[in-house]
Amino acid sequence: MVEPVRLGEPDAGELFTLQRASYVTEAQAHGDLFLPPLTETLDELRSVLRDPAVFAWGIRESGRLVAGVRILVRGETGEVGRLVVAPDRQRRGLGRTLLLAAEDRLPPAVTTLRLFTGEHSTGPLRLYPGVGYQETGRTAENGYQLVHFVKVRGASRP
Structure with missing residues (x-):
């Protein structure tokens, strides 16, 4: 199993590049x-x-940052954002592995996780329900819909 690493300010340049490549x-x-x-x-x-x-986490392969995620903790809620996987490493389970590992490493006080993705984000729309997130609604954003999800921590995983 791939072991996630905690990311910090020294990783900003590499994470910045990964984020840009992943969101194109x-x-x-x-x-x-x-x-x-x-x-x-x-x-x-x-x-x-x-x-x-x-709380920012990443996965490195041979020293290269190939996946990253960040979770902003506000009391009992963790806001998951910027789950990214390098384009050449997508569809290999890295996003799923990293998201679940990051969730497991959050403070115990965090009981609810929230995130959103665009309605045309086919990979994330498959991933999130598969790891226990439930759609809670949609909001309009620049001509498309944002799909909102929530997950109660400790709930059984599919």
């Missing part, structure tokens, strides 16, 4: 080149990684 197909699928992961600056990402409420 999402931007194309949604017809929106201004998705927040594509407009976030390196300085903004560094600031996020310095925040003690953000």
Whole structure:
């Protein structure tokens, strides 16, 4: 099994590059080149990684960062964001492995996880229900829908 590593400010440049590469197909699928992961600056990402409420994790293969995720903890809620996998490493279970490992490493006080994805994000729309997330609704965003999910921690996994 691949062991996730905690990411911090020193990993910002590599994570920034991975994030950009990973979100290009999402931007194309949604017809929106201004998705927040594509407009976030390196300085903004560094600031996020310095925040003690953000738990960022990644998977490295032969030293290369190939997957990443961050979870912002606010009390009992963890807001999952920026789950990314390098385009050449997608569809190999890395996103699933990393997401579940990151969830397992959160403080015990976190009981609820929330996330969203675009309605044309076929991979994530398959992944999230498969690891216990339930759709809670949809909201309009620049000509497409954001699909919102929630997961209660400790609930049985499918």
